[in-house]
Amino acid sequence: MIEIKLVVNEKPYNLNVEPSERLIDALRNRLGLLGTKEGCGEGECGACTIIMDGKTVNSCLVLAAQANGSVLTTIEGVGNRRSPHPVQKAFVEVGAVQCGFCTPGMVLSAKNLLDKNSHPSESEIGVAMSGNLCRCTGYDKILRAVKIAAEEGKQ
Amino acid sequence: MKKRGIGLGCSWYGTGYGNGFPDVSSAFVEIHDDGSATVLTGAVDVGQGSNSIFAQIVAEELGLEAQDICVYSGDTDATPDSGTTAATRQTYNTGNAVLKAVRQAKSSLLVYAAREFSCPTSEGIELKEGYIGVKGDPSRRVPLADLVFQARLRGERFISAESSTARSTPVDPETGQGAPYWPYSFGCQSAEVEVDTETGVVQVLKVVAVHDVGKALNPTQVEGQIAGGVTQGIGYALLEELELNEGKIKNPAFSSYLIPTALDVPNIEAFFVEDAESTGPFGAKGLGEPAMLPTVAAIINAIDDAVGVRITSIPATPEKILKALAEKNGEVKKH
Ligand code: FES
Ligand code: FES
Numbered sequence: 001m002i003e004i005k006l007v008v009n010e011k012p013y014n015l016n017v018e019p020s021e022r023l024i025d026a027l028r029n030r031l032g033l034l035g036t037k038e039g040c041g042e043g044e045c046g047a048c049t050i051i052m053d054g055k056t057v058n059s060c061l062v063l064a065a066q067a068n069g070s071v072l073t074t075i076e077g078v079g080n081r082r083s084p085h086p087v088q089k090a091f092v093e094v095g096a097v098q099c100g101f102c103t104p105g106m107v108l109s110a111k112n113l114l115d116k117n118s119h120p121s122e123s124e125i126g127v128a129m130s131g132n133l134c135r136c137t138g139y140d141k142i143l144r145a146v147k148i149a150a151e152e153g154k155q
Numbered sequence: 156m157k158k159r160g161i162g163l164g165c166s167w168y169g170t171g172y173g174n175g176f177p178d179v180s181s182a183f184v185e186i187h188d189d190g191s192a193t194v195l196t197g198a199v200d201v202g203q204g205s206n207s208i209f210a211q212i213v214a215e216e217l218g219l220e221a222q223d224i225c226v227y228s229g230d231t232d233a234t235p236d237s238g239t240t241a242a243t244r245q246t247y248n249t250g251n252a253v254l255k256a257v258r259q260a261k262s263s264l265l266v267y268a269a270r271e272f273s274c275p276t277s278e279g280i281e282l283k284e285g286y287i288g289v290k291g292d293p294s295r296r297v298p299l300a301d302l303v304f305q306a307r308l309r310g311e312r313f314i315s316a317e318s319s320t321a322r323s324t325p326v327d328p329e330t331g332q333g334a335p336y337w338p339y340s341f342g343c344q345s346a347e348v349e350v351d352t353e354t355g356v357v358q359v360l361k362v363v364a365v366h367d368v369g370k371a372l373n374p375t376q377v378e379g380q381i382a383g384g385v386t387q388g389i390g391y392a393l394l395e396e397l398e399l400n401e402g403k404i405k406n407p408a409f410s411s412y413l414i415p416t417a418l419d420v421p422n423i424e425a426f427f428v429e430d431a432e433s434t435g436p437f438g439a440k441g442l443g444e445p446a447m448l449p450t451v452a453a454i455i456n457a458i459d460d461a462v463g464v465r466i467t468s469i470p471a472t473p474e475k476i477l478k479a480l481a482e483k484n485g486e487v488k489k490h
Contacts, residue, residue: 040408040409042408042409042410044408044409044410045409094375095375095376095378095379097202098202098203098204098379098383099201099202100202101202126417126418127418129417130416130417130418131416132417133409133414133416134417135383135387135414136202136203136379136383137379137382137383137386138379138381138382138383138384138385138386138387138420138423139382139386139415139416139417139420140378140379140382140386140420140423141378141379141382142417143417
């Protein structure tokens with residue numbers, strides 16, 4: 001076991017993890033943060049997207065031990081029912097959620113884009129969201145929701 | 156060189172299990188004394204939005220808001236069987252069962268209310284905006300919750316269980332005659348593509364999709380299903396190739412079985428036509444699978460329009476397109 005320290009959604013944790021343990025498993029099984037989804041487990045779908053030190057990563061491809069000393073944001077750290085993040089509000093408004101499996105990853109990719117670039121162009125939005133696969137929505141409403149959230153941020 | 160073309164695809168699609176197979180959905184409904192209602196069905200909402208549809212159907216019948224309705228679904232411990240979420244059948248089939256069930260629970264409520272309001276027939280009673288009262292006389296109405304609460308104290312309950320069976324017959328193997336599906340769903344789409352004649356890569360620039368949904372019970376969901384269907388259709392037409400080796404899938408990964416990403420989808424314009432289906436709940440019928448079908452034909456036709464080659468097996472990969480272009484150019488030379 002390896003001892004690691006990390007900050008998840010603004011809370012500090014000390015964890016003992018297996019050397020081969022993936023970050024997604026540490027988040028889901030040790031911290032009970034089930035909002036992060038595992039789709040493919042091989043870095044292709046983006047369902048497991050989280051923000052690690054200001055960058056989006058596929059948490060299925062990161063070892064928990066690699067996250068030692070990092071600051072992480074999972075979907076549980078992005079707004080809630082009472083005060084949703086502008087991206088979440090826009091998703092609900094336009095109906096960008098169908099089965100919802102891709103949604104946590106989509107929201108984190110969108111949030112990270114807007115944190116870095118509050119005035120993204122349409123093609124910047126497309127590129128930022130292209131690492132997250134969605135089988136239900138055809139992306140149409142998702143891209144529209146990100147645009148709305150970006151516009152709201154501008155005001 | 157990059158060449159553009161436009162193609163059209165049309166589809167008709169029989170929804171439900173069809174061919175005489177018993178296509179049954181069931182629902183339980185209870186109207187509560189707090190002015191809400193519960194509906195139980197076995198229909199599983201996988202994201203297409205059937206739970207919202209059932210809440211809307213019950214709310215519409217009872218003059219309530221959709222958020223007043225509690226939907227329990229897909230729990231084999233508690234809910235009645237409503238068949239699979241497949242065959243584009245939940246809005247139509249289970250929607251019909253829910254509508255029958257809420258109408259039945261409502262009919263005993265109306266009889267009770269007619270007595271309370273000294274109305275000669277329950278046809279004189281209406282449910283609107285959370286109230287129940289005498290039609291056309293706003294002074295004689297009470298909140299639905301009050302009436303149901305009072306009824307409850309007198310031992311009255313407004314509960315129902317109903318099933319709905321879609322009508323279809325097997326096809327006669329001798330004559331090919333029969334009515335294998337009901338209802339049918341119709342759609343038409345056009346696609347504009349750009350084909351790179353050097354690389355064989357096809358980029359879909361725009362898709363316009365029009366679908367007959369009978370009645371759009373939830374327009375946002377209709378748009379979402381059309382956009383999702385078109386995107387699956389783009390994958391079906393251009394990207395998704397399931398490779399088998401002795402029955403085993405050779406490419407069971409998103410790195411080798413490609414589905415469209417946010418960068419592969421064009422501008423999708425979704426329209427719907429509302430030609431009420433008389434046997435459907437409030438005129439509605441299904442849209443799930445039909446939304447992806449015309450896309451394939453529209454794209455293949457657009458490729459033909461752009462570069463004059465007929466692709467006869469999907470997906471229309473760059474390799475197939477380059478091969479077809481080479482064959483076509485070879486033929487031209489021969490003449
Ligand atoms: S689960 Fe990590 S990318 Fe698919
Ligand atoms: S909503 Fe189902 S995968 Fe995106």
